[in-house]
Amino acid sequence: MRLRLNKSVYMPGETAICQIESLPDNTAEIAFCLFHLDSPVFSGRTFLINQFSLDLPNRDYTGYLLLATAIDQENTAIHTTVTAIDCSSKWTKFPRYGYLWEYTQGTNATEKIENLSNFHLNGLQFYDWQYRHHIPVAPDLSEWTDWSGRKIYGSVIRSYLDEAHSRGMACMAYNMIYAANMTYIDDDSGVNPSWRLRKQTGEDFTCDMNASLGKVGILQYFNPLNPDWQKYIFEKENEVFSAFPFDGWHGDTIGEMGIMVTADGSPLGFDDNGKPIQTVMDSYTYFLNAAKEAIGKHFLVFNPVGAQGIENVNISNVDVLYTEFWPWDLDDRGEPYEDYYSIHRAILQAQKQSGKSLVVAAYINYKNPTDHFNSPAVRLMDSVVFASGGSRIELGNGDGMFSI
Numbered sequence: 592m593r594l595r596l597n598k599s600v601y602m603p604g605e606t607a608i609c610q611i612e613s614l615p616d617n618t619a620e621i622a623f624c625l626f627h628l629d630s631p632v633f634s635g636r637t638f639l640i641n642q643f644s645l646d647l648p649n650r651d652y653t654g655y656l657l658l659a660t661a662i663d664q665e666n667t668a669i670h671t672t673v674t675a676i677d678c679s680s681k682w683t684k685f686p687r688y689g690y691l692w693e694y695t696q697g698t699n700a701t702e703k704i705e706n707l708s709n710f711h712l713n714g715l716q717f718y719d720w721q722y723r724h725h726i727p728v729a730p731d732l733s734e735w736t737d738w739s740g741r742k743i744y745g746s747v748i749r750s751y752l753d754e755a756h757s758r759g760m761a762c763m764a765y766n767m768i769y770a771a772n773m774t775y776i777d778d779d780s781g782v783n784p785s786w787r788l789r790k791q792t793g794e795d796f797t798c799d800m801n802a803s804l805g806k807v808g809i810l811q812y813f814n815p816l817n818p819d820w821q822k823y824i825f826e827k828e829n830e831v832f833s834a835f836p837f838d839g840w841h842g843d844t845i846g847e848m849g850i851m852v853t854a855d856g857s858p859l860g861f862d863d864n865g866k867p868i869q870t871v872m873d874s875y876t877y878f879l880n881a882a883k884e885a886i887g888k889h890f891l892v893f894n895p896v897g898a899q900g901i902e903n904v905n906i907s908n909v910d911v912l913y914t915e916f917w918p919w920d921l922d923d924r925g926e927p928y929e930d931y932y933s934i935h936r937a938i939l940q941a942q943k944q945s946g947k948s949l950v951v952a953a954y955i956n957y958k959n960p961t962d963h964f965n966s967p968a969v970r971l972m973d974s975v976v977f978a979s980g981g982s983r984i985e986l987g988n989g990d991g992m993f994s995i
């Protein structure tokens with residue numbers, strides 16, 4: 592016996608449609624009780640044994656437990672089941688983030704979103720959906736080939752968006768904040784090479800994603816503080832919102848790579864005290880505040896990879912804090928993020944600096960990949976993160992789970 596809801600999250604006072612699967616054959620009616628923590632809120636009975644509705648309390652940012660009991664004709668309880676209900680006007684208060692990555696023709700978006708909704712996810716990252724990093728919206732919105740050669744179908748993306756929105760989920764369009772595929776050199780996009788970053792050694796700041804594909808497989812990185820780059824990438828992200836009903840931008844980085852200079856050897860910019868900014872992570876607060884202003888009502892999520900510069904993100908205007916942890920990156924004590932306590936500290940520090948809950952991306956089994964997850968390790972990581980006041984991104988694409 593299972594209890595399913597028509598949405599993953601509800602507005603306060605909204606009506607929840609509750610469907611019961613695999614009822615015992617001799618069920619005559621359903622008794623239900625809504626709890627907040629261990630206190631009953633209201634209870635009742637219904638003869639509509641397969642589906643019934645509940646008018647939820649008009650209280651924001653509150654979670655409930657719904658208990659349903661199958662009753663036979665002799666008024667005996669024969670089976671019980673439970674589910675959770677979240678009443679929140681914004682997903683950013685208690686983010687439960689998932690992901691999508693499959694946009695091929697024939698993808699069953701309804702089934703995938705329904706599965707994710709059953710896990711009560713309220714936000715989804717659409718990973719690698721875009722045409723190019725510096726041209727996220729493809730020339731043809733019906734179908735396009737991404738940088739890696741995958742065929743992406745606009746109809747699938749729209750189906751995901753429609754299904755997710757119908758269940759109360761926010762949908763975030765992934766894209767890096769400062770990258771262009773090397774095709775920018777001759778694709779007339781308007782990206783100017785003079786905006787690029789160089790390492791202290793003098794070489795361009797690039798990344799080989801898959802050089803065997805040619806220019807499209809190599810990323811060039813640009814100065815996040817360059818006003819012309821900001822104007823360019825913010826316009827491109829707003830084009831995303833015009834082309835598809837995404838709810839926001841999930842900005843990404845490749846991680847901190849040390850001291851950088853601009854193409855002409857200058858600092859990236861200057862802080863409020865006039866001090867030169869020499870690392871990308873020290874540009875985050877300024878870039879993110881400008882980005883949030885540029886995209887207006889849309890949400891902004893940002894990933895300072897390895898939690899490098901997370902302190903600059905925590906004090907910015909992002910709507911949701913998100914960090915991908917790696918065991919070789921160091922925390923503010925100079926200790927690596929290789930144990931559960933380091934994750935606990937990062938969540939507490941983020942909450943202290945921002946008042947927000949940190950979404951944690953941490954890859955279980957990373958040092959010892961196998962065909963199956965280490966279930967105790969998954970549960971321990973989830974327990975540490977949840978008890979610390981954070982949340983996890985681990986479930987997605989229907990019934991999948993993050994691995995690497």
